[in-house]
Amino acid sequence: MSKEHNFINRELSWLEFNHRVLEEAYDPHNPLFERLKFAAIVCSNLDEFFMVRVASLRDQIEAGFNKKDPSGLAPEEEMAAISKRAHRMVQELYQCYHHSIKRGLKKVKIKLLHAKELSEEQNKYLDDFFSKQVFPVLTPMVVDNSRPFPLVMNKSLNIGILVADPKNRKNFHFATVQVPGVLDRLIEIPSPGETRNFILLEELIKNKLDQIFFGYQILATANYRITRNGDYSLDEEGAEDLLAAIEASLRQRKWGSVIRLEVDKNADTRLLEILTEELEITLDEVYLISGPIDLHFLHRIAALKGYDHLLNPPFEPVMHKDFYDVEDIFSVISQKDVLLHHPYHSFEPVLQLIQEAAEDPQVLAIKQTLYRVSGNSPIVDALVQAAENGKQVTVLMEIKARFDEQNNIHWAKKLEKAGCHVIYGLAGLKTHCKVLLIVRSEEEGIKRYVHLGTGNYNDVTARLYSDIGLLTANPYFGADASNLFNMLSGLSQPLEMHRLVVAPSHLRNKIMKFIDRETENAQQGKKAHIIIKINSLTDQNIIEALYNASQAGVKIELIIRGICCLRAGVPGLSDHISVTSIVGRFLEHSRIYYFWADGEEKIYLSSADLMERNLNRRVETLFPIDDEEIKQEVKHILHVTLTDNVKARKLTEQGIYLRPSARGKKVFDSQKIFYQEAQEEVPKKTSRVSQESFHPVTSIKDQVV
Template sequence: MMDKAKGLHTHKPYYYNRELSWLKFNERVLDEAIDKEVPLCERLSFVSIFQSNLDEFFMVRVGTLTDQMIFSADARDNKTQMTAKEQLSEIFTSVGELLRKKDRAYLNLMSEIGEYGIELISFNDIEFADAVYLENYFKHSIMPLLSPQIVGKKQPFPFLRNKEIYAVALLKSKNNEKLGIVPCSSEVFKRLIPIPSDKNKYMLVEELILHFMPQIFSKYTIKSKSLIRIIRNADIDVDDAFYDEDLDYRNTMEKMIRERRKLCPVKMEYSRLLDEKVIVTLCKELKLNKDQIYYSEAPLSMSFISQIRDKLHGKKDLFYVRRVPQNSRYVRSSLSMMEQIEAGDILLSYPFESMQPFIRLLNEAGENEKVVSIKMTLYRVAKNSQIVEALINAAENGKEVVVLVELRARFDEENNIEWSRRLEDAGCRIIYGIDHIKVHSKLCLITYCDGTEVKHITQIGTGNYNEQTAKLYTDLSLMTANQDIAEEAAQVFNRLCMAQVMEETHHLLVAPKCLQNKVLDFIEEEICHADNNEPAYIGVKMNSLTDKTIIDKMVEASQHGVKIDLVVRGICCLIPGIEGYTENIRVISIVGRYLEHSRIYIFGTPERDKMFISSADFMTRNTVKRVEVATPIYDTAIKDRVRTMFGIMLHDTVKGRELCRDGNYYRREKPQEESEVISSQAYFSNEAYLAASKNV
């Protein structure tokens, strides 16, 4: 039924396993670290991004599969029919290959960095005077801060923190052998230790600690020593696992965060050849199998890379050319934002255009005496959020401010908890969403009175209300005075306030009940056009495609002759080009300087198409298990702009990879004519700069 070597389902050959597809995405991230056309320091950053991505993958996806293997061993992936055990086996094998590729990339990059004078060195590479300095530094600045432990009958195996580095040693004393463990992570001492004879040479603090393990465990003989780092399961369902009637929801989330830190390990890496006895002991204590343990030639944590980048910041050729979000050509700084939106819809394209017009809209609404209320959903916000400050200011000015703060935004819970307190203290009305359904929509509704008439301005976006990610992620943000859209947006907020969801819509697509079904209807319409020998087309841009119901409908559409173009950055469980199934489907992935994050849905040919931008990927968790909102694009000029953007992304010959029928992604051959070479992100950035220069 299933080709285990490739993760392909052979009965229905157009399915691909979700987890293995994600690993292919992270390999595309790693490929950016190898691409010589990417500046050197940026390539180094891609190694770090690869590692942080993989850490989260193990914390969430591998953690979920590990639990499933224990509690639902017979459950199978609904597309490839793989059990959790089979998926984990494939994952562990693939990860081993990826980590070896990562090690090669890192070592090559550090060799190139060395040509610019920056080096990470070991004790084998230093002069005597430097060795003396480092030993004194260790004795006086490091050792007093360490908390070594020997594991024995009276000293139980310690709790190892998630993602932190530990030095471990096999200790021998007379006829006894014990395990020594030393935490190497601390906010007190530096990760990079400068070498006195050369200010551009450094040693990692964990390497220094490892070298002086004989001094730490002076009464023992060190038989072997290594550095280790573990990743723990972080997959907790707050609704199912930690709902406590005696706690309010915010306290429940705080309890969940504490519990998450204690979950079982799912992966370990080590950086030296470990004695087999140590491996056996660690496997037993951490409850890991050997296939969850990986050897690494590269440092176990890449957190120091930002410091290396900082030390080379003066060498401009090692970095991307500086780009900042530009003022939109469609926005006039001298005019009121509310008046401009009343005059016509405005679309912002991040990070090429600035988020400031939207922030200006919020600030203006908070000060405008006509404004009655501001309602907004918050999922992930910046640490020092201008958007939240604008909402606080509006509340303090007497506006009704209703904010749904989704505390279940994974790994951003603590930040959201703190902001929810500040909003509440300022007089905002706070909602925490609906049990078992995350609110992932990006929706803002401003209500004001113009004489006796009640009017609205609605903003709907594909990305979070976060000024920092708006400089790094590609997203779209629509601001409109369309009253049909506003009325349905108001209904969405009313339902949320009553812990309900939308049952029916006419303009917006609103999950969990009014998105997937409408998407299926739109696909069916294209099938009907194709059956009538009329041109039929579907174009979708998203982060991930896993929704089996939508995949099956797309396959049906392909079989009827509908042309389908998909720009899918990450997971794609649909294999194109399979004869008899998906030969009319094309899949492109773009991985580049910015994280592709916008979602665009196009159903139909240009003269009749229905077009939406959305917060929702075509993943079951988005389409039927979350509150998501897609807004139609009604403005003709904006539709033309979005259609053009989609076409440019689809024909990206620099950062676009094409998914082929063998389940692998391939770079496209670059055209011989330079004018035909397209890097979509560079194109949009250059376009924004050119438009801004003309708009001054």
């Protein structure tokens, strides 16, 4: 059971997930501009992976930590395997860029020009543009005896240059120019004809270096970009002011040690030697790029006007049928529980609930957890308004949400200024649960309204992420939510809840109990079935319990978008386990736990993935679905997802993911089916017509836009 080959390394599994994203950039069935977005996402995913996961691994190596992970890899072995796979992925990404994306852009008359391709008229235009818009912003920095190598900012794009006196070419200096992030990297050049021509800002600057280093000879140039360690450490227990400690750590993130160097493939060896020596990195940490470094600019091309036919059809979430043309949202929730399936159902009822609560004189208190909110959050505005209206507002703003710390600190201060009670997270734990509690005075007495979700209270990502939320006035959920907030804001110990299961105190044991029960039922010859839909599965104890269940004969269907350290379909170990990963237009983010339970069919939704951090070091919630109608809705979500043969990949025994064959079968895209069904639920006479039209797909060709 604990044999090392039974587990897939966590980091290598994540890289395979990012490869599935890259496959979407290759896929000709995706519209061209959508493929551009996927290629850019691969880049941003790798940035975060290096800043956090690779940086943490390097810290372990430098500290002399040699403990092997469950897959049997020591940190140095793990680093070598990651480097090999990441280098190959970067090569594949740029093959996609040159052979698929650039060719696709050329077909639609969009071209990225190099300096040598510019006409005389285009050069004149760019001369004027450079002198007026670019040159005043540039700061060339030369390295010599009096000027040390400058601090290069994390993820900034730079141009390394070797400059020399024309009379003595052997006496050269290294210089660097940062490509200004304040300027648009994509510059359109007026051109005759139908083709739209662009040049990248770094290409323009390189072409004008003689104006920057006037009187000197340019011997060599190379674009480069560094990634720094963003996995800062924080002594929460010793921090007198957690907010101040987080703010100080954020400043450190900009100048952490360099863990990756991306540089032009044909960089001069002298220039490359200077960079590796000054940045203190090894050649294994150097990524030679055969194209534009950092493909984030593809997002900018995908945003160009006039190319709607190269994008997915416009998408507009539909209002859930129970809230259509409803003015009093409390009246609906007081009568029945409602399940929202985003992004197919609009996030508007959640916003409306908070906004109505802010203005409703009967509402006494609002309590909410916030993990990642949007940049211009209507939820924060509503909470501010509620506090100004004299209501008691308590917000747990998790300021340790990685890469959203600065944004969350900003909103926390705004809420505090408005009179809200703000809790900046808990020492040693991240509060990752998604809970909203509204306390209202009604004729029958105090009534509590609750929203529990699998995803963040973020109106922007609610249109992009697949998540589920439950709106309920069930008094047991209300009592549990009150207990949870008392635990978060005070010193009370976690209580035994009526319906909620909370991590880190009880959630792990609850999941293990359900898995063990299915195992026992299978051993007794009874039907046993587990379906789990999550983002990641890494916890060794959970994996071993699932292996035990499989060996007992339990049918286990796992839907895991990202990391999966379990091996599926291994004879004698996991014969009865299948793993499906869906990577498509929307980011699959919901967490669903289904257990046959000898016919009782237990269904839970959760904010938690099956990772050690979620089960041991985060405040998470697991909550049951009791309503029979909603149970059927969740079971339908699972069934449709497992039937997908368009955006699904199946994990093989060898640890790779393959698309299921759709030959001879009806093509089934789960995300399209969900949206079509949501549209069909809306009352016909008052239906808000969506801009996107879905129809049953009968062949792969039908999906080409």
